[in-house]
Amino acid sequence: MAAVKKSVSVKDVARLAGVSEQTVSRTVHDSPSVRPETKERVRAAMRELGYRPNFAGRSLRRGKFKTVGVAMFNITGTGNLDRMEGFAAAADKHGYAITLTKVDGHPYTLESASSRMSALPVDGMVVIMNRMPADFGTFEPLPGMQTVLVTMLEHPLCSTVDNDQFDCSRQVVEYLLGQGHKTVHFISCPERSLSGMQREEGWRETLRAHDIEPPRLIRGDWTAQSGYAAGQALADDPTCTAIYASNDAMAYGCIRGLESRGKRVPQDVSVVGVDDSLGDIVPDRRLTTVRFDNKRVGMWAVDKIAGAEGVAPSVEHMLIPGVLIEGDTVRSLR
Amino acid sequence: MAAVKKSVSVKDVARLAGVSEQTVSRTVHDSPSVRPETKERVRAAMRELGYRPNFAGRSLRRGKFKTVGVAMFNITGTGNLDRMEGFAAAADKHGYAITLTKVDGHPYTLESASSRMSALPVDGMVVIMNRMPADFGTFEPLPGMQTVLVTMLEHPLCSTVDNDQFDCSRQVVEYLLGQGHKTVHFISCPERSLSGMQREEGWRETLRAHDIEPPRLIRGDWTAQSGYAAGQALADDPTCTAIYASNDAMAYGCIRGLESRGKRVPQDVSVVGVDDSLGDIVPDRRLTTVRFDNKRVGMWAVDKIAGAEGVAPSVEHMLIPGVLIEGDTVRSLR
DNA sequence: TTGCACAATGGCAACGTTAACATTTGGGCG
DNA sequence: CGCCCAAATGTTAACGTTGCCATTGTGCAA
Numbered sequence: 001m002a003a004v005k006k007s008v009s010v011k012d013v014a015r016l017a018g019v020s021e022q023t024v025s026r027t028v029h030d031s032p033s034v035r036p037e038t039k040e041r042v043r044a045a046m047r048e049l050g051y052r053p054n055f056a057g058r059s060l061r062r063g064k065f066k067t068v069g070v071a072m073f074n075i076t077g078t079g080n081l082d083r084m085e086g087f088a089a090a091a092d093k094h095g096y097a098i099t100l101t102k103v104d105g106h107p108y109t110l111e112s113a114s115s116r117m118s119a120l121p122v123d124g125m126v127v128i129m130n131r132m133p134a135d136f137g138t139f140e141p142l143p144g145m146q147t148v149l150v151t152m153l154e155h156p157l158c159s160t161v162d163n164d165q166f167d168c169s170r171q172v173v174e175y176l177l178g179q180g181h182k183t184v185h186f187i188s189c190p191e192r193s194l195s196g197m198q199r200e201e202g203w204r205e206t207l208r209a210h211d212i213e214p215p216r217l218i219r220g221d222w223t224a225q226s227g228y229a230a231g232q233a234l235a236d237d238p239t240c241t242a243i244y245a246s247n248d249a250m251a252y253g254c255i256r257g258l259e260s261r262g263k264r265v266p267q268d269v270s271v272v273g274v275d276d277s278l279g280d281i282v283p284d285r286r287l288t289t290v291r292f293d294n295k296r297v298g299m300w301a302v303d304k305i306a307g308a309e310g311v312a313p314s315v316e317h318m319l320i321p322g323v324l325i326e327g328d329t330v331r332s333l334r
Numbered sequence: 335m336a337a338v339k340k341s342v343s344v345k346d347v348a349r350l351a352g353v354s355e356q357t358v359s360r361t362v363h364d365s366p367s368v369r370p371e372t373k374e375r376v377r378a379a380m381r382e383l384g385y386r387p388n389f390a391g392r393s394l395r396r397g398k399f400k401t402v403g404v405a406m407f408n409i410t411g412t413g414n415l416d417r418m419e420g421f422a423a424a425a426d427k428h429g430y431a432i433t434l435t436k437v438d439g440h441p442y443t444l445e446s447a448s449s450r451m452s453a454l455p456v457d458g459m460v461v462i463m464n465r466m467p468a469d470f471g472t473f474e475p476l477p478g479m480q481t482v483l484v485t486m487l488e489h490p491l492c493s494t495v496d497n498d499q500f501d502c503s504r505q506v507v508e509y510l511l512g513q514g515h516k517t518v519h520f521i522s523c524p525e526r527s528l529s530g531m532q533r534e535e536g537w538r539e540t541l542r543a544h545d546i547e548p549p550r551l552i553r554g555d556w557t558a559q560s561g562y563a564a565g566q567a568l569a570d571d572p573t574c575t576a577i578y579a580s581n582d583a584m585a586y587g588c589i590r591g592l593e594s595r596g597k598r599v600p601q602d603v604s605v606v607g608v609d610d611s612l613g614d615i616v617p618d619r620r621l622t623t624v625r626f627d628n629k630r631v632g633m634w635a636v637d638k639i640a641g642a643e644g645v646a647p648s649v650e651h652m653l654i655p656g657v658l659i660e661g662d663t664v665r666s667l668r
Numbered sequence: 669t670t671g672c673a674c675a676a677t678g679g680c681a682a683c684g685t686t687a688a689c690a691t692t693t694g695g696g697c698g
Numbered sequence: 699c700g701c702c703c704a705a706a707t708g709t710t711a712a713c714g715t716t717g718c719c720a721t722t723g724t725g726c727a728a
Contacts, residue, residue: 007478009684010685020707021684021685025685025686025687026706033706033707034706035705054685055453056685057390057394057683057685057686058684059389059685060394060713060714061713072422075422076419080415081409081414084434085410085436088435092436097435098433100421100422100431100432100434102419119387119389142386144341224617228617249614249615252617256618277615280583281582281583281615283558283559283586283590284594344716354678355714356678356679356716357676363716367675368676368677372677387715391713391714392714394683395682395715396683396715
């Protein structure tokens with residue numbers, strides 16, 4: 001029962017196999033200039049000693065870590081899981097790993113995310129922005145550290161990618177108007193949410209593009225309870241035949257609120273949400289909603305960094321459109 | 335506009351500050367044996383050159399990465415976000431980072447997770463087990479790599495931590511029996527889910543401990559639709575006054591299924607779920623459920639690795655109990 | 669004045685890997 | 699038979715950091 005005292009290095013393997021360290025290295029990288037017999041002998045030595053290449057030595061030599069850092073101000077948040085799925089998938093594809101970091105949001109700045117990352121073994125970084133960082137305009141990425149921001153806003157020095165919230169609202173409003181509704185009421189969200197504000201702007205702009213003055217919106221707080229209250233309030237408004245809620249929880253709450261006031265969905269009022277987060281939760285009703293492709297957002301961000309590989313990094317801005325899912329909560333008036 | 339050509343090392347800082355590399359290093363670590371004036375001069379040089387310590391050099395020297403690897407077979411899964419929150423929080427506390435890796439589940443083995451991690455800059459690893467790996471009994475962690483498994487099963491060589499699913503069922507069943515119900519029906523889940531099977535076992539054992547023969551269970555698939563079907567089926571069973579569903583989506587589906595057959599909840603039938611995942615989604619009803627502390631599970635796992643710091647790693651097994659949340663879906667028969 | 673303790677700093681080596689270059693070996697061909 | 703080329707392998711140095719030990723400078727007690 002031999003105790004493992006320390007890590008096994010190429011030197012140990014070389015000694016056991018009776019070759020030079022370089023030959024071991026070449027074997028690890030499966031270089032064609034090593035004789036098959038030699039390779040086999042080296043591999044046997046590696047197996048016997050339990051050799052694993054040391055990441056630090058390798059990175060030091062190569063000057064690359066093959067790792068992308070992800071900075072999040074909030075780990076818990078809608079879509080984060082899907083985004084991470086995308087990060088991991090893209091990283092995998094390029095042979096990269098993902099390093100996850102929670103950044104304290106006080107102050108809420110890109111600088112704090114950046115300095116947090118600077119001491120970690122990463123070649124590039126992704127920052128997920130939920131709110132507006134105080135230094136968005138003035139931020140400069142660390143030299144040599146390609147930085148991708150997950151946001152709809154465009155940044156002069158960093159590539160950006162996000163769901164197209166504006167287009168999402170446009171799709172919803174056009175769809176409802178296309179069903180013959182005269183206007184679309186909106187249940188919004190707290191003002192500090194960037195994505196929510198963009199949905200709000202999209203709703204307003206699209207109505208205006210159709211020469212419809214946007215009705216007064218109701219500000220919710222993402223919860224079904226606030227949607228419920230909004231639904232009750234809108235139930236008494238005779239002009240309200242179509243409601244667009246900023247997420248599915250509020251949309252569903254709104255439906256229940258309308259029903260509590262005797263309105264039926266979709267017969268009396270049509271309701272649309274955003275998120276596609278209720279699919280598995282509400283059994284007997286399919287909410288009309290917009291499904292975002294957060295996985296693709298995550299993949300794009302990591303692809304941008306891991307796919308660069310020495311290519312001069314360019315600044316690009318990418319918006320990924322969502323898809324409107326037709327459910328049972330919209331009625332055509334035509 | 336000077337172009338940054340390559341990374342700045344202690345050598346560059348030392349030259350500019352007119353001191354030795356060692357003094358720079360000591361300044362970085364704020365050693366008391368450097369004169370304040372010298373420190374300030376070195377710091378000024380660091381600022382001017384934009385010096386950032388190189389992770390690879392440091393790790394190579396220290397033989398530590400200050401990073402914990404997390405291997406997941408599925409990124410998307412209930413509770414993963416909270417667990418990650420816990421990973422990140424604990425890592426932060428110890429000055430560690432988290433490296434996330436998605437492991438291909440074909441084959442579904444601990445070995446594949448382990449070998450995936452072996453080439454990454456991590457000091458220890460956490461594996462999230464959703465199913466039973468083929469090599470659970472025979473797996474040996476990599477030498478020098480402390481390995482923590484997130485599972486209720488105990489492993490002879492690896493520490494383990496998870497929510498106490500067994501206790502969760504015990505709490506639910508005891509609670510319902512305590513309200514005067516004669517038995518508790520159960521909506522289960524696919525058999526390959528480890529946690530689901532443990533809930534099932536807990537339900538069965540607890541009933542038996544009260545000399546109640548467990549009624550026939552209904553196997554669902556985690557979705558509200560399957561809960562809906564189960565609710566409809568159970569609506570016709572006159573012995574059924576209390577239903578325990580293996581997650582909240584099925585519990586909610588079950589309620590709707592019961593209602594579709596004219597049964598009222600909780601007046602006619604009491605329903606309890608597990609997850610506490612509906613809090614923000616169903617506005618007008620608070621489901622009685624069990625809330626797990628996945629964040630704490632994640633923290634424990636990372637604490638175990640990052641908190642060890644040279645201490646001889648011991649094998650421990652930790653179960654974190656959930657908390658029963660009383661809602662509006664249970665009626666007392668007393 | 670000498671000796672000594674201690675504070676401040678410097679020199680050197682090593683961590684594990686691999687690119688670049690150097691060397692050896694074997695075989696083909698004039 | 700000698701020459702040259704290519705295949706196979708070896709040697710060296712460097713990536714950036716920091717622990718260890720050596721050196722220098724300073725103040726104070728004997």
